[in-house]
Amino acid sequence: MPVIWLLGLLPVFGLGLDPMSILVPFLIFSIAVSHAVQMTNAWKLETLHGADGVTASTHSLPESCSSRAPLRCSPTLSASW
Numbered sequence: 028m029p030v031i032w033l034l035g036l037l038p039v040f041g042l043g044l045d046p047m048s049i050l051v052p053f054l055i056f057s058i059a060v061s062h063a064v065q066m067t068n069a070w071k072l073e074t075l076h077g078a079d080g081v082t083a084s085t086h087s088l089p090e091s092c093s094s095r096a097p098l099r100c101s102p103t104l105s106a107s108w
Contacts, residue, residue, distance in 0.1 A: 032052075037044060066087055073083030 034044070037048060042048070069087035070083050073086050074080065078086065
């Protein structure tokens with residue numbers, strides 16, 4: 028899906044198609060998958076230690092990934108909590 032959007036928006040902005048413009052959506056997708064795996068693993072560990080689902084969800088998300096600042100979530104911030 029990101030590649031379809033990219034190919035559709037490139038001509039609108041007057042840009043050409045190059046290897047980097049094809050690579051970027053896949054890199055963004057792979058980072059998102061990595062974050063999802065880390066958060067799911069943290070939730071699983073919380074539930075294995077006896078927390079209920081809601082509490083585990085609250086504890087598995089670092090403060091920087093809260094609804095107030097969803098774009099600030101990064102691997103370095105996730106590793107620091």
